[in-house]
Amino acid sequence: xxxDLAIEAENLARSYRTRTGWLRPQRKTIEAVRGVHLxxxxxxxxxxxxxxxxxxxxxxKMLNTLLLPTSGxxxxxxxxxxxxxxEVRRRIGYVFxxxxxxxxxxSALDNLRYFAELYGVEPxxxxxxxxxLLETVGLSGREKERVEGYSxxxxxxxxxxxxxxxxxxxxxxxxxxxxxxxxxxxxLRRVVADLVAGGxxxxxxxxxxxxxxxxxxxxxxxxxxxxxAEGTPAELKDRVRxxxxxxxxxxxxxxxxxxxxxxxxxxxxQATVETSGTVDVVTVHARPSHGTHAAVxxxxxxxxxxxxxxxEPTLEDAYLSIINGTTTGSA
Amino acid sequence: MALPTRRDVHRFWRLMAVGVxxxxxxxxxxxxxxxxxxxxxxxxxxxxxxxxRAGDQPDRLLQAAVGAGLMGVWSAVLFGGGGAIQEQRWMxxxxxxxxxxxxLSLVLLPITFATAVVGMYSLIATVAWxxxxxxxxxxxxxxxxxxxxxxxxxxxxxxxGLLMAATFVLLRNANSLANGLEYPVWMFSxxxxxxxxLPEWTRPITWALPTSWAARAVQAATGGGEVVWPSAVxxxxxxxxxxxxxxxxxxxxxxxxxTGTLALT
Ligand SMILES: Nc1ncnc2c1ncn2[C@@H]1O[C@H](COP(=O)(O)OP(=O)(O)O)[C@@H](O)[C@H]1O
Ligand SMILES: [Mg+2]
Numbered sequence: 001x002x003x004d005l006a007i008e009a010e011n012l013a014r015s016y017r018t019r020t021g022w023l024r025p026q027r028k029t030i031e032a033v034r035g036v037h038l039x040x041x042x043x044x045x046x047x048x049x050x051x052x053x054x055x056x057x058x059x060x061k062m063l064n065t066l067l068l069p070t071s072g073x074x075x076x077x078x079x080x081x082x083x084x085x086x087e088v089r090r091r092i093g094y095v096f097x098x099x100x101x102x103x104x105x106x107s108a109l110d111n112l113r114y115f116a117e118l119y120g121v122e123p124x125x126x127x128x129x130x131x132x133l134l135e136t137v138g139l140s141g142r143e144k145e146r147v148e149g150y151s152x153x154x155x156x157x158x159x160x161x162x163x164x165x166x167x168x169x170x171x172x173x174x175x176x177x178x179x180x181x182x183x184x185x186x187x188l189r190r191v192v193a194d195l196v197a198g199g200x201x202x203x204x205x206x207x208x209x210x211x212x213x214x215x216x217x218x219x220x221x222x223x224x225x226x227x228x229a230e231g232t233p234a235e236l237k238d239r240v241r242x243x244x245x246x247x248x249x250x251x252x253x254x255x256x257x258x259x260x261x262x263x264x265x266x267x268x269x270q271a272t273v274e275t276s277g278t279v280d281v282v283t284v285h286a287r288p289s290h291g292t293h294a295a296v297x298x299x300x301x302x303x304x305x306x307x308x309x310x311x312e313p314t315l316e317d318a319y320l321s322i323i324n325g326t327t328t329g330s331a
Numbered sequence: 332m333a334l335p336t337r338r339d340v341h342r343f344w345r346l347m348a349v350g351v352x353x354x355x356x357x358x359x360x361x362x363x364x365x366x367x368x369x370x371x372x373x374x375x376x377x378x379x380x381x382x383x384r385a386g387d388q389p390d391r392l393l394q395a396a397v398g399a400g401l402m403g404v405w406s407a408v409l410f411g412g413g414g415a416i417q418e419q420r421w422m423x424x425x426x427x428x429x430x431x432x433x434x435l436s437l438v439l440l441p442i443t444f445a446t447a448v449v450g451m452y453s454l455i456a457t458v459a460w461x462x463x464x465x466x467x468x469x470x471x472x473x474x475x476x477x478x479x480x481x482x483x484x485x486x487x488x489x490x491x492g493l494l495m496a497a498t499f500v501l502l503r504n505a506n507s508l509a510n511g512l513e514y515p516v517w518m519f520s521x522x523x524x525x526x527x528x529l530p531e532w533t534r535p536i537t538w539a540l541p542t543s544w545a546a547r548a549v550q551a552a553t554g555g556g557e558v559v560w561p562s563a564v565x566x567x568x569x570x571x572x573x574x575x576x577x578x579x580x581x582x583x584x585x586x587x588x589x590t591g592t593l594a595l596t
Contacts (some may be wrong), residue, residue: 060589066426068588089432105360106353114353117346118431118438162427177353214441 003078006201007040008172009061011072013225018136027041034225035072040203040218042169042188045196047216048205051323055225056205057096060174063203076170090120093168095159096098104148108139108158111147117164133161137191139303153184160191171195173204177211185281189215223323228276233315240313240321243269246296248285251305254280261299267292270321285313285321338474346433351448354413358411358449368449371415372456373464375399379532380465393468394554400442400454402548404488405516407437407453409448412492413509415439416500416583428583436493440573443492444586447485454481472555480552483562484545490576491541491570516542541568 014033019025020086040046040300048056049201061067063074065085073080079087079243103111109130116126119132134140137157177185192215196202206212212219213233220230229236254273262284269287281320282300286292297305335343341369358364379395394464411418417437419425428438490532502508537543544565551558587593 014591060384062532064430065589068585086432089430092430094430096426096428098423101427101539103353103357103424105357110356114349115427115431117349118340118428118433123345133477144502166432233546 003075005039005075005078005204006044007038007046007074007076009038009059009063009074010073012036012038012059012069012074013071014055014062014067015070026252032225033062036222036225036227038148038220039256040201040226041129042201043196043199044140045192045202045204045211045217046126047214047219048203048222049207049209049219049319050205050213050222051207054222054323056207056222057174058225059108059222060094060172060203064092064172065089072096072314090166091169093163093166095163095170095173095176097156097175097180099152099155099179102147102155102158102162105146107146108134108150108161109143111158112143112161112189116165121165122263129165130161133164135303136164136194138187143280148276149182151181153180156180156184156188157191160188164195170201170203173202175205175207176209177206187210192246209314209319213315214215221319221322228323236318236322237313239316240285240318242287243285243313243317243321244288244292245311245313245317246286247309247311248282248293248296249308250280250282250300250302251278251304251306254282254300255304258300260284260304262296265295265299267295270324272320283317283320285317343437346437347441347444348437351444354442354445355448358445364449368453368456371403372400372453373404375453375457375458376460376464378460380467390463391554392461393458393471393585394550396458396467396554397454397549398546400457401484401542401549403453403457404484407446407450408443408488408492409495409509409513409516411449412443412489413495413499414506415442415446415492415496420593423594427588429593430548434580435584436497436573436577439496439580440489440493443496444485444489446492447489450488451481451485454484471553473552473558476558477549477552480545480548480558483565484549485544487541487569488567490573494572494576494579497576497583498584504542516540520562539568541565541572543590544568 012033012328013031013035015320016030016032018028018030020028029167036055036059038046050056050058058067060068063076063081065081065088068082071080075081076088077091079091080086103114107112112130112133113126121129130143131140134143139157139161140153142154147158160176176188176192180291182187189211192204193201204212205214216233218230218232219236221228221236229239259271259273259282262268262282267289268284268286271282273280275281275283282296284292284296286296293308376396376399379399380392380396416425419428419442429435431438457467458467462469499508544561546557548558548561548565550556551561
């Protein structure tokens with residue numbers, strides 16, 4: 001089968017049925033992914049960016065055959081994920097974040113040997129391949145230690161080595177840098193970049209903007225199970241390029257009524273608040289206008305405000321405005 | 332389906348060997364398993380010896396120790412094999428196992444065999460403690476068939492474990508079922524008391540259990556009697572159970588992909 005696309009999804013949807021309550025159980029259906037279209041070319045590094053609960057993991061698990069779609073179809077290198085699961089599995093690697101999924105009481109080496117066998121690596125090739133991967137992810141010399149003594153970052157490296165054993169053509173990385181310290185996260189990004197340089201197609205999910213910005217060729221932003229925008233990091237930034245971003249330090253607690261007042265102000269598209277240390281920082285996206293500064297301060301008049309800064313929009317600003325629905329359509 | 336090639340056969344045995352090694356290693360490193368592995372056989376050996384001393388049958392002491400050890404094998408397979416899928420799910424490894432381009436049944440078989448191997452250790456330890464602590468004479472009736480009969484027993488139980496792994500995962504109350512099956516199967520398998528003393532209606536159950544045939548073979552190797560053909564029946568039944576498990580597991584995997592229950596969320 002030949003196709004230029006590594007990953008294709010058409011109208012992919014998935015719902016979960018859950019039961020909540022114990023005395024009077026109630027059935028509920030959660031629409032986790034609602035009609036996603038994806039087309040990722042061979043050798044591309046594609047980012048799926050979205051907040052927690054957006055449906056990133058659910059999407060990845062449908063693509064890697066662990067979850068059957070409720071509707072829609074998806075193909076990996078031309079093979080249908082529901083019907084040709086085995087063919088898909090031969091060609092993909094799956095690495096998820098978090099510290100589970102490894103045999104804790106075994107050494108990294110024993111873990112890798114076992115998975116090399118399960119993933120069908122030729123017996124003669126197994127040990128050299130394992131050594132090579134330990135080198136790549138930077139675990140050489142520690143491979144005889146039991147995984148239970150490993151740090152989060154080391155476990156993640158081991159997960160990646162495991163996912164690469166059988167030289168998959170398509171790699172799914174689900175939030176690989178979650179809970180990993182910054183130095184280890186940087187190393188992980190290097191490993192991923194090297195893989196893509198070597199021709200592997202990577203689909204990465206993350207909720208870290210910087211990671212997506214630095215690594216990805218293209219990004220799709222997902223929220224509440226639907227894709228809100230898709231494009232290169234530069235294209236996504238362009239959508240907010242025409243906006244000014246104002247950051248106001250506030251020394252009192254900012255309430256929802258303040259944000260609502262800001263959003264109701266003419267020229268302001270978006271207002272969010274984040275607590276950093278002892279101050280709340282209000283971020284406002286506004287159409288360039290001379291009155292914005294004064295209008296923002298007026299809306300926060302009953303609070304003690306501090307420094308006000310104006311800056312260029314970042315990918316994070318683009319992301320926030322996309323998931324908050326202020327800009328729509330594809331770039 | 333295509334017939335397996337030589338390469339497939341080779342791969343199968345490698346997979347079994349590496350899988351059993353990995354999971355035996357894993358089980359042997361659990362603190363709880365280790366304590367159980369040391370103490371349970373002493374308890375079994377003591378029980379066996381006192382039951383039969385009290386029963387005034389000193390000539391059957393070795394058989395009693397072997398019988399007690401077989402109970403240990405059964406318990407290990409029942410809980411370890413029956414809970415295999417659930418256990419991997421809790422560890423978060425089930426998804427990595429399912430995502431592998433290897434059939435789920437081939438992935439699980441070494442896991443259930445590993446539990447049988449651990450059970451086998453418990454059988455050997457029970458007999459060893461019996462010899463060391465209570466001076467039971469180690470004089471099996473068929474010294475040459477004693478070890479093969481025990482190996483057949485492990486294999487038969489490992490195969491039965493696969494069916495349990497496949498079916499228990501479908502049941503909400505698998506754990507209570509496992510608890511409920513622990514003692515009756517000992518009874519029906521004639522491990523401690525002969526099945527001849529059981530009521531007539533239990534016969535079909537006895538015949539359907541590879542454990543009873545395997546136990547009969549081991550007992551015969553210990554105390555005298557036909558060893559080979561009960562072993563063969565045990566293996567045959569084991570294979571039939573594997574065949575059922577293969578069908579069940581395809582369905583189990585499909586269902587888990589449908590309901591999204593491969594991972595704990
Ligand atoms: N197995 C499951 N059963 C029920 N609901 C689930 C299950 N997995 C995920 N969900 C729900 O589906 C939605 C999307 O989840 P997920 O795909 O894990 O999001 P993300 O990976 O983007 O954080 C969430 O509301 C989550 O609670
Ligand atoms: Mg997720």
